[in-house]
Amino acid sequence: VDTSALLRKLESIATLTAEERRAVASLPATIKIFAANEDIVREGDRPSVVALVVEGFACRYVVVPSGKRQIMSFHIPGDIPDLHSLFIDVMDHSLAALVPTKMALIPHNVMCGLIDDNPRIAHRLWRDTLIDAAIFRQWMVGIGRRSAFARVAHTFCEFVTRMRAVGLTEGNTCELPFTQAMIADALGLSTVHVNRTIQELRIKNLIRLTGGSLTVCDWDGLQQAGEFDPTYLQLKDMQVA
Amino acid sequence: VDTSALLRKLESIATLTAEERRAVASLPATIKIFAANEDIVREGDRPSVVALVVEGFACRYVVVPSGKRQIMSFHIPGDIPDLHSLFIDVMDHSLAALVPTKMALIPHNVMCGLIDDNPRIAHRLWRDTLIDAAIFRQWMVGIGRRSAFARVAHTFCEFVTRMRAVGLTEGNTCELPFTQAMIADALGLSTVHVNRTIQELRIKNLIRLTGGSLTVCDWDGLQQAGEFDPTYLQLKDMQVA
DNA sequence: CGATACGTTGACGGAAATCAACCCCGGTGG
DNA sequence: CCACCGGGGTTGATTTCCGTCAACGTATCG
Numbered sequence: 001v002d003t004s005a006l007l008r009k010l011e012s013i014a015t016l017t018a019e020e021r022r023a024v025a026s027l028p029a030t031i032k033i034f035a036a037n038e039d040i041v042r043e044g045d046r047p048s049v050v051a052l053v054v055e056g057f058a059c060r061y062v063v064v065p066s067g068k069r070q071i072m073s074f075h076i077p078g079d080i081p082d083l084h085s086l087f088i089d090v091m092d093h094s095l096a097a098l099v100p101t102k103m104a105l106i107p108h109n110v111m112c113g114l115i116d117d118n119p120r121i122a123h124r125l126w127r128d129t130l131i132d133a134a135i136f137r138q139w140m141v142g143i144g145r146r147s148a149f150a151r152v153a154h155t156f157c158e159f160v161t162r163m164r165a166v167g168l169t170e171g172n173t174c175e176l177p178f179t180q181a182m183i184a185d186a187l188g189l190s191t192v193h194v195n196r197t198i199q200e201l202r203i204k205n206l207i208r209l210t211g212g213s214l215t216v217c218d219w220d221g222l223q224q225a226g227e228f229d230p231t232y233l234q235l236k237d238m239q240v241a
Numbered sequence: 242v243d244t245s246a247l248l249r250k251l252e253s254i255a256t257l258t259a260e261e262r263r264a265v266a267s268l269p270a271t272i273k274i275f276a277a278n279e280d281i282v283r284e285g286d287r288p289s290v291v292a293l294v295v296e297g298f299a300c301r302y303v304v305v306p307s308g309k310r311q312i313m314s315f316h317i318p319g320d321i322p323d324l325h326s327l328f329i330d331v332m333d334h335s336l337a338a339l340v341p342t343k344m345a346l347i348p349h350n351v352m353c354g355l356i357d358d359n360p361r362i363a364h365r366l367w368r369d370t371l372i373d374a375a376i377f378r379q380w381m382v383g384i385g386r387r388s389a390f391a392r393v394a395h396t397f398c399e400f401v402t403r404m405r406a407v408g409l410t411e412g413n414t415c416e417l418p419f420t421q422a423m424i425a426d427a428l429g430l431s432t433v434h435v436n437r438t439i440q441e442l443r444i445k446n447l448i449r450l451t452g453g454s455l456t457v458c459d460w461d462g463l464q465q466a467g468e469f470d471p472t473y474l475q476l477k478d479m480q481v482a
Numbered sequence: 483c484g485a486t487a488c489g490t491t492g493a494c495g496g497a498a499a500t501c502a503a504c505c506c507c508g509g510t511g512g
Numbered sequence: 513c514c515a516c517c518g519g520g521g522t523t524g525a526t527t528t529c530c531g532t533c534a535a536c537g538t539a540t541c542g
Binding site for chain 2: 060064065070088116123126133134137140141145227
């Protein structure tokens with residue numbers, strides 16, 4: 001089973017010993033492919049496995065009574081979006097694949113064993129959930145206090161930075177196969193407004209976005225537009241390509 | 242040093258052994274009083290202590306370039322708002338007292354010792370940071386997808402529920418000594434609009450709010466108005482009074 | 483008793499939502 | 513082979529929720 005994405009992720013924070021790498025690499029897991037828009041875990045579920053993104057993209061979301069959806073996070077290969085289900089039994093939100101996505105399902109007891117036997121990995125994972133929380137906070141700030149323009153720019157900055165951290169960029173380009181409706185639900189905007197905002201970013205020559213691929217043409221400009229400061233992602237010595 | 246609030250909080254999730262209670266109760270800490278609006282920790286700091294709210298209220302916030310402030314969470318007695326600084330060295334946001342507030346400052350190495358020696362307490366604390374994250378997600382949903390009216394109602398529901406969990410309510414009344422400007426910054430609204438929304442809640446006889454004290458007149462009504470479902474707070478068998 | 487902070491109210495403006503077309507393109511089935 | 517279909521993207525017209533500005537009331541406090 002391919003846990004290399006997870007390894008890359010854990011090591012994007014700090015290095016592991018050979019033994020720790022082995023412990024992670026030998027985790028027993030079941031591979032499962034999910035279709036685009038298919039739920040992986042649903043609000044109210046009590047999962048007995050955690051889900052590691054191997055290939056593709058997932059998101060957490062909730063739907064409010066008015067029928068509107070809020071996406072609370074995007075997840076890229078190496079992420080374990082429902083790691084918290086180890087400690088919190090009932091899901092307060094759903095987890096879905098955004099595109100056809102390969103997940104590795106790891107039983108709770110296996111993860112608990114890994115954590116109990118490897119305190120350093122446990123700390124690393126705890127830290128990872130804390131970075132998750134930091135990302136939530138940034139999204140909250142964006143939705144609450146930034147203009148639509150800054151919000152979209154910030155999201156693209158964050159996405160590219162996270163993708164780079166796990167080695168999924170080529171130069172200033174990476175996959176971003178989300179529909180504008182998905183982006184709208186993530187930013188608390190309407191699709192129409194997202195569309196107009198992306199056009200504005202294109203006209204200002206900050207990005208190119210076609211065929212599910214995002215290219216940052218002007219990193220400094222985009223960063224400034226999005227008021228983006230990567231500190232909260234806590235990456236060790238990341239550089240812009 | 243009074244860590245009883247922390248004990249109540251930890252036990253609002255699950256019970257501790259006598260030994261664990263002793264370990265928590267005997268934590269060495271320094272008491273410090275902060276004035277209203279005084280910063281406890283600032284964005285960019287690298288704290289070497291964690292701060293436990295003993296009496297009063299604190300919040301996390303950031304200020305965006307336009308000068309607007311987003312408050313990301315309210316913290317009540319028993320909370321350790323910057324526990325994450327154990328694992329994440331540089332603060333990506335500030336922490337401030339909202340009213341005159343008594344904090345217990347506990348050195349990092351003491352907390353690390355507690356965690357290393359008491360795996361169950363460590364899990365409890367991890368879990369606590371995960372509930373924190375769940376609260377962030379709920380706020381995000383509110384700011385992104387709920388009307389101002391529902392947002393305010395939701396916040397009051399959440400606040401009362403959390404206060405009740407640590408024994409700080411009397412019937413349907415609890416302290417809520419925040420200015421409307423603070424509430425506005427928490428909800429991503431303007432003070433003017435918060436004012437009008439609160440009036441609406443009053444007219445509909447859902448709450449009374451005067452002199453820093455909140456009374457819920459109609460819990461069902463308020464809960465419905467706020468689309469509030471307390472699942473995400475993960476409290477064991479909490480009941481409405 | 484003035485200063486200051488907080489709450490309240492009204493008038494006005496604007497960013498983004500909503501509504502409603504329309505286009506483009508890749509599938510798919512007759 | 514092409515008509516049909518549906519999802520995604522784009523555009524314009526209109527509406528609305530909420531922000532901004534500005535004034536005024538009220539309470540607390542030195």
